[in-house]
Amino acid sequence: MGSPVLKINTKDNAIVALRTLPAGSTVDWDGVSYHLPYEVGAKHKFVTEDLAPGDGVYMYGVLVGRASQPIKKGEPITTFNLKHDSEPYSTDKRVPYSWSPLDVEKWKNRTFNGYHRADGRVGTYNYWLVVPLVFCENRNVLILKDAFERELGYAQPEIYRNQVQDLLRIYRDSGSVAGLEEIPLFAEAATKPSFRDRVFRNVDGIKFLTHEGGCGGTRFDAQTLCSLFAAYAVHPNVAGITVLSLGCQNSEAKILQDEIQKRDPNFDKPYYFFEHQNGTEYSLMSNAIRQTFSGLTQINKFEREPAPLSKLSVGLKCGGSDGFSGISANPVLGHLSDLVVSLGGQTLLAEFPELNGVEQELINRCVTTEKAAKFEKLMRDYAGKAEDAGSSFAFNPSPGNIKDGLITDAIKSAGAAKKGGNAYVSDVLNYTERAETPGLQLVCTPGNDVEATTGQTAAGANIILFTTGLGTPTGNPICPVMKVATNSSLAKRMPDVIDFDCGPVVSGEQTIAQNAEALLEVVIKTASGEVLTKAQQLGQDDFIPWKRGVSL
Template sequence: MKNRVLKVQSQDNLIVALDHLKKGEVITYNNKEVTLIEAIAPKHKFNESDLKKGEEIFMYGVLVGKAEYDIPAGSMITTFNVKHAAAPFKLGERKLTWEKPEQGDFKDKTFQGYHRANGSVGTANYWIVLPLVFCENRNLDVIKDALVNQLGYGKSDKYKDFAQDLISKYQKGEELQDILTSELQSVAENPNPTRIFENVDGVKFLNHDMGCGGTRQDAQSLCGLLAGYIAHPNVAGATVLSLGCQNAQYSILQEELLKRQCTDKPIVFLEQQEEGTEEKLITEAIKETFTGLMEANKQTRQAAPLSKLVLGLECGGSDGFSGISANPTLGYVSDLLVTLGGTTILSEFPELCGVEQELSDRCVDEETALKFNSLMTAYAASAVRAGSGFDMNPSPGNIKDGLITDAIKSAGAAKKGGTSPVTDVLDYPEMVSKKGLNLLCTPGNDVESTTGMVGSGANIVLFTTGLGTPTGNPIAPVIKVASNTKLSEKMPDIIDINTGPIIEGEENIEDSGRRMLDYIIAVASGETQCKAVINQQDDFIPWKRGVSL
């Protein structure tokens, strides 16, 4: 029989509804009865005992809020009766003991990847074109229009065909109200053209709105991020366009590339103020990019151990089930890959609010813990100075689906990091250099965070969602993981893996995690394309080091 409620940790005083619960229904949990004084929707929580005004509220074993006023047992927890609260943190004792998952069949498994000279292995093989300043975005668009379809990387546009069909019917005087989505599906898609370069997955264009007009620190940070993308194992080479007078100079990019020990990749650098005419700049960029693609095409996939995988752990459009199904599954995958000698990255620092002490204590040494504590403290303080705060992090969608305080959201989000020790703490846009679980300081904003993790070296991203989001990345596969079956069935065009069976009592976290790792291997080997890659969802937003939650 399916469980209808769940208490995540024994010390919690909130219970999660897994099903629709009716007003007046008597819920029995651990031999204790609670009569519901109102209906509780799935994903939402109710208190198992009376709560006095100011009383602390716990979930996932940590402080997540305080009662705004007296709350009778069996009440739904909302933004009206509970306010955000989180426990303070400080440097504590090292707590590095953890239970490693059984490696099983994964011990000797490999994936087929692109081996780079520095020892890293890519899960894809891209050429990237990027601007050092937003002034070059138009030139990138012109180059993209000239190259992508001609090289066989275009995507048939069924919506353009659908719009043309509507225009045709309008011009003929036909009625439009009977045209439904089914007609859109009936529009024949043109087959994808044949790739000119079989071993190159695509040419990607990293348009952005930075590079000048901001602070010098923004320019340095941008160059570090762009260097991370050029140095990335999924990238064969790059074409870099510069105007010439901007803050983000090519010399800064070269310094950042040296920090990442990237000295051997082909980089085409063109500066518009040196080249002269637009035509000269663009024709030279197209010619040199084509030459680079010829070389990149000589690289082929070869077997690599799973220890060469670097997984980014992300969540977005989260719901009340994310911290129970999808995020713990990612945590298990993280622990399993770390056991196999691999690397994982947990980011989104505003969504670690309330679990800082646990993560700090899991850092391998005091120096690493102090760096984490310092970054968290500084980030929180900057948010307050800007008139905001981590308590303002949950989105309307989060709140609607049961994540009513930042600490509740954070405690569930942190489950993505599993239980392994934290081997390193990185400040954006530092690059991963140590195996194991890494913490990377980024905003909670989905695209800014995903952009940052890939820039730090993630060659695949696992992205959990309870509400649905199309987020992808230009160079790294972003595997979308649903927290519930309803979402998976409703949005199959963006969801790759469903962890809803955990909520339904049909699968446990370990089995879900092992199923997920099998899928990761298939994607990493190029045998399967995740939906974000199929949809060409190439989201790329650098982080300006101001306040972004």
Template sequence: MPAQVLKVHPDDNVIVALRNLPAQSTIAFEGQSYTLPIGVDAKHKFVTEDLPTGGVVRMYGVTVGKATQPIRRGEPITTFNLKHESDQYGLDKRRPYTYAAPDVTKWQNRTFMGYHRADGRVGTRNYWLVVPLVFCENRNILILKDAFERELGYAQPDTYRDQVRELLSLYQHGDLKAIQSLQPASLNGHATQPAANRPFKNVDGIKFLTHEMGCGGTRQDSAYLCSLLAGMINNPNVAGATVLSLGCQHLQTGMLEEEVRRQNPAFDKPLLLFEQQEGTEFALMAQAVKETFLGLAQINKIERQPAPLSQLCVGLKCGGSDGFSGLSANPAIGHLSDVLGALGGKTVLAEFPELCGAEQDLIDRTADDAKAGKFVSLMQTYSAQAEAAGSGFDMNPSPGNIKDGLITDAIKSAGAAKKGGNAPVADVLDYAEPAVAPGLSLLCTPGNDVEATTGMAGSGTNLILFTTGLGTPTGNPICPVVKISTNTALKNRMPDVIDFDSGPIIDGEQTIPQNGDLLLEWLIQLASGEVTTKAEQLGQDDFIPWKRGVSL
């Protein structure tokens, strides 16, 4: 019979409900008996001792809150009786850290089929990127998108256009009753993949980005955008790029070229640059179409070849989190992160607002003093900016997070940090800074799903693992985003967006390492192009650069 409750860490004074526990029920756990005066829903927690006002609540072995009123033994913690509280951190509090890497013998000789680049990195996809340097070119980008995708077989199916056509036909025949009685199931459902009669068989897609930056803001905003776009172009999943510029904006083409080569001195990809102010719109677009087409023909010659798992660079992200996130999907990808690191691969843990309360553990795990200091500086600067705007990290949990058991940011963060496993921290990166060190890197991004995934792609990840307890369609234009459910009910409810289920951990059917190993097996297929993510199938190409303002 599956367990009803779980205590995450021996030092915790809360117990997690894995099932709905009715009021007045008695729970026997680890030689203790708890009678619940109030019902406790699954994903929520009840305290193991009477707590006075100001009493500290601990979970995952760290401080996650402080009681705002007395809480009785067996009573659930809520936003009414608990406020955010976290442990102080700093370089002066560093403790010795020991780590035993997992046995990776069975993965040692495994490979995936990837696209080898001249700079030595390997892509899991072979994309051509089309991007504007400034928002003035967004319209031209969208025109190119429509032309290339429709003619070359990359456009999404017209599912909803067909639905509107069917409804229009009924309306034109005066049959409103038929429209009202029409059930969604009788309409055309989602096609899971565009019907592809593609002339460029080795080109996985042409990705068109738009944004609202490049001019009119601060020069720093343009510099950050330049760094991000250079990182996207350098990403191993990108084989070449077309860049449209107006000509007079802050972010100049020369700045982009310089930043691309600063990040990657071995850069050797087609990079096509066009400026509209040099002539007519037609001249710009016609030339861009012709040269982009020739570029596609060039990268179509690249074929997948075997590559070791050490060539994987995997982003670690969560969004739409719930009370099971830190118990199932997050530690499962933490195990995977440790395995990849032991193989010489790279993993990148994002979302600094969701490391609040877990800082000291990460400082302890960062052996290099300078890198540990960089982490402290980035965290403190970000936190201070948020507080100055009246939006501290404690305001991070969303209504959905709270409803499903993440009462404080420290609870959410302690569970979110589990995505980074237990390995030492190899590097600390600012937003979109290239990930180069084997092992685990910490990347300064907001918790915002798309700003974070955009930053990871800009740092060079060739896959992103994204855990979710509530469900989200988030994707990325150049980096496959794997949606991992924390509970099986979500997988069953949203099968069109969830790729992999960690719910069997909660149900007692799999251990965390077993689930993580199954995920890695599936990831090898994904990296090899044998399967695609639901976000790829839906054309969910989300791209939002972080302007470095307060974003949680």
């Protein structure tokens, strides 16, 4: 066991407890002893000096809050004695930034097996997509989902339905609920889809999206929804698309088609459009079934072929974060991001509310002043809308975040930004904009887990790495989402959700670089379809369009 504490940056005046430190204990760091008058829980922090109200607390080398009460040396920071604060930022304050690509010689000839598309992009999976242009068609989409998934071998195992059937049988036989708790559970392995009966061997799935928009909201929301669906249509993991429309809604077919053409003027994927108000529901559904089935036979002809790692587009996301996120899993993703960028690939860092406090560093890292200015404008506009609604980026940490050591948004953000590594920021993307260049990109999304992964996928991510300290099942319909644990306890507690463990970094068994390289190996296997993510195994197809309102 290594040191029980960690000081992340030499500028910091707060130290992280790597395990719970009892009240009255003394710990040492870099030749200095600290007496702890109160217990400091694992993942929480104590200060290295006496602080008066208004004094700044620094972590990761940046301001993360100010003392609201006197805090003595060795005392923990809490929501009672610390309030969020961060340094001001501006494009006018840009200073030179330097970064050299990593040595990636060992990875240069590595490949993954993906689906090569006509526009030069490579998909990690081969999906058919079914979407409703308006919420009125959600029911029909779900009926199609049940029919296609059951008959073509994509349905999830019916373990829970079987359990209800068993309970119903016992209740009918006995007329009582006594003893129901004694009914044995099915083995966990039975919850994993085998796809043994899959008819179309090269079609990885048919994905059915539903939502609550398309009409009744603002025209801007309708335009954004069409832009989002267009981004999914041109996504390399999508080989064909079926669109259901009512006919009178704000999200018009022409808007969707225009948005697709804007992103890919040579769009040539099978695209089938059906309008409900042209006839009966039976006619709508029967035609959609026939055409979609025909499309599946077409895309089943695609096969996986080797592609260089430069064709990876990796989303970088965190959720259910804890006090270890910024010192294990997020820096691991940062190193992996630098590896992918050094190989000529893309990485996509989202969640603008969780970049609060590190804006100036990212502004400095932008390759041009124009991109820095775009980032600054997007951040200020977003923050302004939150403040106009009586909210703030400072309200971003959830109760679970706070309980596990993320006391202020700036603490959370400084750790979250570590997912972006050290590479230059090659581009800044607004919501639904498509990543067109190699390198690290900043993607404007909320911190909300599903709104963020929905937006990262729209930007073109063909795999998403999602760090978590508390655990979340979050997935995406068309982009595999790998859950990366910040600590080994979580990885052991939720093995059906977690794909990779960064706990060895906390324990000192592995360096950040070693852990990141091990993770990259799993990414290659996942991108090649050799392993399914836990979210894919669970059928966790989360999709929430952002209406561009206040969502933190």
